[in-house]
Amino acid sequence: MIGTGKIKQYANVLDKPLGKGKQEVSLSAFAFLFSELVQYNQTQVDNISELETRLEDAGYAVGARVLELLCHRDKGNRRETRLLGILSFVHSTVWKVLFGKVADSLEKGTEHEDEYMISEKELLVNRFISIPKDMGTFHCGAFVAGIVKGVLENAGFPAVVTAHFVPVEGQQRPRTTILIKFAEEVLRREARLG
Amino acid sequence: MTSTACFIIVSRNDIPIYEAEVGSAAKREDAAQLHQFVLHAALDIVQDLAWTTSAMFLKAIDRFNDLVVSVYVTAGHTRFMLLHDSRNEDGIKSFFQEVHELYIKILLNPLYLPGSRITSSHFDTKVRALARKYL
Numbered sequence: 481m482i483g484t485g486k487i488k489q490y491a492n493v494l495d496k497p498l499g500k501g502k503q504e505v506s507l508s509a510f511a512f513l514f515s516e517l518v519q520y521n522q523t524q525v526d527n528i529s530e531l532e533t534r535l536e537d538a539g540y541a542v543g544a545r546v547l548e549l550l551c552h553r554d555k556g557n558r559r560e561t562r563l564l565g566i567l568s569f570v571h572s573t574v575w576k577v578l579f580g581k582v583a584d585s586l587e588k589g590t591e592h593e594d595e596y597m598i599s600e601k602e603l604l605v606n607r608f609i610s611i612p613k614d615m616g617t618f619h620c621g622a623f624v625a626g627i628v629k630g631v632l633e634n635a636g637f638p639a640v641v642t643a644h645f646v647p648v649e650g651q652q653r654p655r656t657t658i659l660i661k662f663a664e665e666v667l668r669r670e671a672r673l674g
Numbered sequence: 675m676t677s678t679a680c681f682i683i684v685s686r687n688d689i690p691i692y693e694a695e696v697g698s699a700a701k702r703e704d705a706a707q708l709h710q711f712v713l714h715a716a717l718d719i720v721q722d723l724a725w726t727t728s729a730m731f732l733k734a735i736d737r738f739n740d741l742v743v744s745v746y747v748t749a750g751h752t753r754f755m756l757l758h759d760s761r762n763e764d765g766i767k768s769f770f771q772e773v774h775e776l777y778i779k780i781l782l783n784p785l786y787l788p789g790s791r792i793t794s795s796h797f798d799t800k801v802r803a804l805a806r807k808y809l
Contacts, residue, residue: 492796493779493783494776494779494780494794494796494797494800496779498775498778498779541784541788544750544781544788545781545782545788547749547750548748548749548750548777548778548781549778549781549782550749551748551749552749552774552775552778555749557729557730557771557774558728558729558730559724559728559729559730559747559748559749560728560749561724561725561726561727561728565728634686634749634750634751634788635749635750635751636686636725636751669725673725673726
């Protein structure tokens, strides 16, 4: 038969090696899938904040798995125990694997000790999405915020993560900022660890 | 060589999601419960120790009579705990690493809820085979 071949068929997924996986996935396929995800959730909810919550939950599941997989594959089994460590892990490693490039910037909030911001000129997931005027502050980046929340919470750094549009003068489209607000216990533990 | 060993996987929320008695010694009725009790008591120690190091394998962290508790913490703070009487640290480390790979494969299943019990019989078979090989 044509095509039977070199690829070994495994009886059970647990026998398949983890491997490096395919490095690239088609953007149009992902955009199509993501738009279906958003549209499906739109039919299930009554208001915008519920829609954002649902997207965030979807992202949370991804984040939990991405954390384990990347620590095993790319970091040679070393965990992150410090705040700056886990933030730079998200900012570079996670972003590189998910979106093909590191995030544009990572900043510490000036007003509060527990706030950090990851900024991006335009999120990959938003590239083919336009928000109608009557949806106001809705941001499909809630999905990415959910991914970041999944990574942080499972690593032991509980946080509230949200996505916002930040208008930038001189540019037509606003920048996207993922705002991370860590819980009390994270700061206390950081202070204790010195 | 007879050896007693009890292996437990505890999730981030301190709920055991997998248990197995993997020793080759004859099993006594009360031994299993005692093993689980000792492992749960060791959880507090693991919690503090996990934040002091970025390594995943935490070696032997507690003793009970002549049994030793060894722990391996994953990035998502899932703890693999082993109660054993052997001194073969390298074997135990390799065992943990292989089980870690199996665990990641289970976790990648989008229909698996992280923190819920692992019910796959294939997983159980593989863990016991690894235990026989390394312990």
